[in-house]
Amino acid sequence: MSAVFCVDTALLAIPSYAEDEIQAENIILKLKEWSDVASNLGRNRVARSSTAELDLGALGFFPGLKNVEDLINFSGLKGVYDAKTVWSTYNNILNRAGILEELSGVDVCKYRDVELKPDLLDGLAPFDLRKLSESMLVAIGFSNYLSGSSNFLFAGASDERCESVDFCAWIEEAQGLNCASIPTHAKSKISVVTRLPDVMNSVKSDELWKSSTISSDFYFAISIRAMEILKSSGKDPSFYDVPRFVLGSEFIQSIRNHGGFGDSQFSGTILDCCARVVLGNPKEPLKPFGRPKQMVRDRDSAKALRSHITSTKVGLRLMVWMKACGTVEIANVGPKFEVMIEYGDDDGSYTVSYGRN
Template identity: 20%
Template sequence: MTAVIKFEYLISPLICTGKHVDDHVNGMRLLKEMVSSSNVNIKCEASILENMTAAGYYPCAKVLSAAFPGGDECVHGAQDVAKLINNIIREIEECSMEMSTHVIEWEKFIVDPIIQTISDERREYVNSFLKNILSRKELLKENFSMFYSQRNEMLCQSQKFVLNGIIKDVYPSNGIKLPLSVSNDIMAYGNLNDFIQSVDGYSLYMIADNPSSLKCALFCGCVSFLNKNHPNESIEWDDFKIGDDFYDSLVRNQGAKGQEFSSVVYETIIHALCRHPKNEVKAFRVSADSPDQRIVGDLKGFRTHITSRHQALRLMFWVDSSRIITLANIGPKFEETISLP
């Protein structure tokens, strides 16, 4: 599944109603962080900066000042938001949706409900984009979603659209019986949290090959776990860190990617990060005979069981005075080692 960022999402505070401007900006910051650190398949629409400029929404402080006027009550300034948007555009790869494999003639195409756009010209562009999505789904078996905000709708609002059409002619036809009725739906994410809930954190965990991609996988897993089991609770990106030895310890102890204990290790980590541990959490002692907890600066060491058989794997982590967790390492019980943060 590829999620395509349409520029309307980036300028949501300028075209939408509602007061969740800070949530939107924080979502864009996290979106950039996730894409740069993981294997999440997110792209920008083709020629996104040129399209924004042509529509009168070049991402600069002057344009954005209408939504970010400054002053003591404005958490985010127009200049900072402009810089963030330009960084997203510069760092996230663009995705062309043009059908290079087929030439298609449409008899009918309908979007339900009607999608709201910023102009008639942009409506034609968005409808062409949606036609290509429907074509790719039917002919190439490709799946897409998008980040998109509708004009005059609530800020941070997500919406599912149903796409229906009749293809009158297609070349090459490859035996396709014409006319061809096609139908599919597409999710338009108005906020990052809704998108994250659609991501399978364990699938990302299975391909994570460094601490950054590992953190993204665990964060997505935590968001989904809390949404499903504790909807009144939440987790922030900065609520936990990956220690220097943590990823390597997963590999050493068969807990990374598709290794033997990857599933139970992943589940144990998610529960611990969400403060709903599967097994009892105990202080990590200085030694087996000591009653004193291991402390480094303002960090206190903790441990919890992952497995009870075989090597009796344990998860070790640190918690600081702000309750931020640093994942230290996993290891067999007999090692009695917690890696430095």
């Protein structure tokens, strides 16, 4: 399981934690970002509580259109944001996000004595809303405790900024995998993402790559590495700055075969090479591939290219198709002594747009 961003139920509530126009607008912007991620990265990347709709409805905080209109009017944002557009972002998260309890395999039913250091929820009101945030943090913290990882991250409603919190609580009742030892005192670390650009402070591309098993995971790791490269050059990047690219249908099998899967010998080098090719700034130049003439794929007229990954005895190469529109398709990795490019299958390839390009 790679990184999963768990949307605070309180972020979906109206009324919210917002006390003024600036805080209200921040919530709208957060919703837009997580809505885009849910649309483009899918149900394995963004999650919500299984009871979010019921909990919000029971408290009278459900984000119906009338409540959204009231939020915009009372916050002085009428004319800045369209109520129906904002309403659709709430609905998109509720409809497209995965379910945390399904992704983690565990459902916490009863808990007590929650401790958070630092306490993200200190001073937040109303109390009922704070309890919803606490419940989400407990579910994330316990999931991380059981998995021994920090794969489940908290996408909070509060503007309190910190990279992580230390979590502990007594879990008295829970259902699902690995719950035989209940009750238990669970301790874990929860990474916190206040806004989407904070992702780089919470997850690292090499760690994502090591835990990746499917195309969407590898795509995400390459995107994060591209952002890390942009940041190292003095930029303040977001996902929208990562050019759209494609992972070919044979890419994962090729890295399994040539030391690029998990924490294998060439994993970090392959990751870095992929990201730099996506950004159009490879360490080693992309050169035409094919003799006597450059290969061209019949179905889309994409041109074959290759770049050096390593200069060791193995001599790994990254094989790429450059589409007519300028989009890079990372086809496969292979050694120089049997270098070839996989034509791939469109149905088995993977791409997202991050809401922009």
